[in-house]
Amino acid sequence: MTARGLIIGAPRSGSGKTSVTIGMLRALTRRGIRARGAKSGPDYIDPGFHHVATGLPGVNLDSWAMSPPLLNALAASAASDADLLVVESAMGLFDGIPGTLGRSGSAADLARLYDLPVLLVLDVSGQSQTAAAIAKGFATYDSDVRIAGVVLNRLGSERHRRLAGEAVEKIGLPVVGAILRDPSLTLPERHLGLVQASEHADMIAHLDRLADMAERSLDLDAIVSLMAPLAPSDADFSDALNPPGQRIALANDAAFTFLYPHIAMHWRNEGAELVPFSPLANEAPRDDCDVCWLPGGYPELHAGKLASAGNFRAGMQEFATTRPVHGECGGFMVLGEALEDADGVRHEMLGLLGHSTSFAKRRMNLGYRQARLLSNCPLGRASDVIRGHEFHYAQITTPGNDEKLTDLADGQGNPLGAAGGRRGHVTGTFFHAIARG
Template identity: 55%
Template sequence: MKALIIAAPRSGSGKTLVTLGLMAAARAQGLRVAGAKIGPDYIDPAFHAVATGQPSVNLDGWSMPPALVDHLLAGQAANADLVVMEAAMGLFDGVAAPEGRSGAGADLAARCGIPVVLVLDVSGQSHSAGAVALGMARFDPRVHIAGVIVNRVASDRHLAQVAEGVARAGLPLLGAIRRDGELAVPERHLGLVQAGEIAGLDALLNRLGRCLADAVSLDDLLTRAAPVITSAPRADALLPPPPGQRIAVARDAAFSFLYPHMLAGWREMGAEICFFSPLADEAPPKDADACWLPGGYPELHAGTIAAASRFLSGLRDFAASRPVHGECGGYMVLGAVLEDADGVSHPMAGLLDHATSFKRRKLALGYRRASLLHGGVLGAAGSMLRGHEFHYASVTDAGTDLPLCRLWDATGKDLGGAGGVRGLVSGSFLHLICREA
């Protein structure tokens, strides 16, 4: 079982396309492939799962203690010949933190000894690509750059110049991908359009696989992969406990941002997951003993949700006797009103009384530490959790509910109370990742 990290100097270089293409190409050769996303990204793992045929995971050095990272990585490696790990942003981009805990892909590469394949977008440059590669290779001697794949190559002459620069840097040029405007995945305000919403995704993945196979020597690439651990202790104590024995989880185009390791962890601890679709006007199953509304894109489906009478009435009935928790988009739906991008206000469940707006946008992005102010499905009062926020919606009326937690950002800045709790209902914009070790 071997692994590679696909990384780049910055976002937008083509990491995701190279990652998916490599997954598809390796799978087409009969290899068992598993995926992982380094960092708090809930969209890319769904693409990995389609490309590999098995679930992907997130590995995050800031929010997850090393034991949890090792546990999740071992789980991926145990069922694969190759684990392809996609870094977020730039390889060395993270937050100020003790060594190894910045959240950067480089931290994981250094600690686990996993080689990095560097993806360079060479549009608008030639020999300078070598200087960029050289700087990345020398920036941290603990990180091994196994080679370079160049992306968006314009011509044979362009490639020759780029190759000269990379050779001068002393790094292997593992492949070159020509400029192709059709090799792209649609995007929206929180990143890529979700995998389940893209018609013809299998055909796109097959094309990416052929492109990688043509542009890169797959055998050469695989020889540069390194072994990874395949066993690690259980990490139950690091994950929040299941909110119930039988958990109703909303899942559709409006509710999909729930980390794979959370669901897997709940199942490992004996819980049963039953999915339902608010957009199909389905209520939480009556035989469930807890309900979880993940994040997603409720702002794009606010009218449909407001008209989903069976869902809303069933959710209210459920909350009268059993816990309901909402994360980010789910928290918005638990409130009184959601204003969409056109300024139209839609009534929501009203189980909490805050109001949110997607028209009055304000980006909230970053890691969060949370201290629970009230006990409930996330743990006892005083429990410390780690996660992140990523949303454009704003709270336009805080309402009268008690705050669920107190938040701090990665620098230690106190962000004050957040979210809301009323009876058995709770929610916040926090995407939960794990307990604080």
């Protein structure tokens, strides 16, 4: 079995793609259809919503960070276990980085590669017929990217719907959805994007409200009829990140959540066991594990509790004397000497690396990263190139004296200098690893 799919795109972030995608996925799942969500690019929050909405794990499909064979393998895997695959675009449909053709990281790359139709979500607040000009621009910008239908979002009235909808249909694009403004459908946000699905006490109720909206405001049958078969070939997982050990102690709670679904899936498929533990519950990694992984998340929101978790701190220090420990982004911050929270309060962290970080002195760090490893570590072997992504507001206030772990460059290969840290068995980086380069 292989799925039929389409891409949900928009001119920009904030147009309503996520609400439309989640509402569609939940509504289709309630109809008994095996629908699955995917996210173009490196976003690690939206796949969690896709998972809760459908019961099937989400997946990232990133044309920059993933080699074509790995991208095909992940797309084929997702398509083999679903009837319908809905791919949510990151940012605007064509937004990516300049470089090799087809490897910009944009959702448009996926539309070209897999010949998937695009459902264009337009936020028409503050405009009416002008929506048609925007839609026409999308329809003609790239002949290899097919806009198959339009959803009008944040309409103010029936008259507003009629003016915008008739103008769009006049240029030959079907309007398959019209959504009235409704603040109750908005998902809460914070500094790294949406508040995660796992943190909502009433998440299922909210997803069902979005599904009710989709049933009411979208022509789901027409949208399904627009979908095209997805059958990638030349698939190969050889560029996936290898499991760093046989039994991996994985920090997993509200402070440590950002592990890409495709990485966890591949590690398990390769025979590794993921053994979760909660630093916020003062748990330490189990002694029968052979490596410990601290993923990113929101330790800056829980710094005081982490600082007082004595069993966690002692267990991590003992573990690191004999076995590898790796931290990414938030995990990297916790491995350091101290973390300053948003109020400027300094909290002692694990001290397994020598740097200190601050969330009070904020500066956004965002973009793709290419990292050449300077030594063997849980990410790979010395001289391996790892592709990943960095997105955080914290910054290093005290660099420490540890060995650097990587030679870092941005997505276009511009050098950023040596980065990360290594001390004994302990390593860390501010970037999230996605795949081997």
